[in-house]
Amino acid sequence: MADIIGTVRALYRYPVKSTAGQALSKAFVTDSGLEHDRKWAIYTADGGIASGKRTHRFRPVPGLMHWSSSSDLPHPEVPMLFSPDGSAYRADEPAASRALSEAFDQHLELHRETATPHHDETPLHLLTTSSLAALANLSGVPVDEGRFRANLIIDTGPVPGFPEDQWIGSELVIGDGVRIRLGSGMPRCVMVDQSQHGLAAEPKILKLLGAHNNTKLGLQAHTVRGGVVRAGDSVVLRRGPAGM
Incomplete structure (x- = not known):
């Protein structure tokens, strides 16, 4: 039917x-899923995926949802990351991970999805x-x-x-x-x-x-x-x- x-x-x-x-x-x-959806994530020092909750895969990083990201031409496979003040960083550049680490006072790194899925x-x-x-x-x-x-x-x-x-x-x-x-x-x-x-x-x-x-x-x-x-x-x- x-x-x-x-x-x-x-x-x-x-x-x-x-x-x-x-x-x-x-x-x-x-x-x-949707092309380019959640293909990158922010990882904590212990290898967890930064999130708003704690599970075996995820680690809470309060405030992360105030940052934003977009994947647009000419390189949609490498998203841009935007801080709350509007500063922009390419996800594959070290400056992005440094900015996150400084903002949240802990070691954070951006990585592409590999064997560990990023979707909840x-x-x-x-x-x-x-x-x-x-x-x-x-x-x-x-x-x-x-x-x-x-x-x-x-x-x-x-x-x-x-x-x-x-x-x-x-x-x-x-x-x-x-x-x-x-x-x-x-x-x-x-x-x-x-x-x-x-x-x-x-x-x-x-x-x-x-x-x-x-x-x-x-x-x-x-x-x-x-x-x-x-x-x-x-x-x-x-x-x-x-x-x-």
């Missing part, structure tokens, strides 16, 4: 993990406008989509609640045939409450998600068939095994 469930409202990539990223009008979807859970992550509206209704104030660092925002119109929670195990067909397989809900952590580039702290978001949606928002996803996705593309939901 196939149903048109909305359109692509926005696309985002984050060239350097845990920094603010960039909005896109179109993006190439690869087996490893899966290469792709999506949210719906319905879920954002539901969370805003619970919060009592507007909730900025940038707080959740998703790759795709799907405009689902007036559909209430958290509709993507019913899509787990299905496929989305986007635009001219890009297909993504939908996994489980995206687990949330303290990062959603923290301040970041252009956004103040909002300490009740995680608590609300815990009380009303099992501390999850949006879905994890993997690429089935890649290609170009554009803002405004139609989104079709195919339910059942392997999208049949």
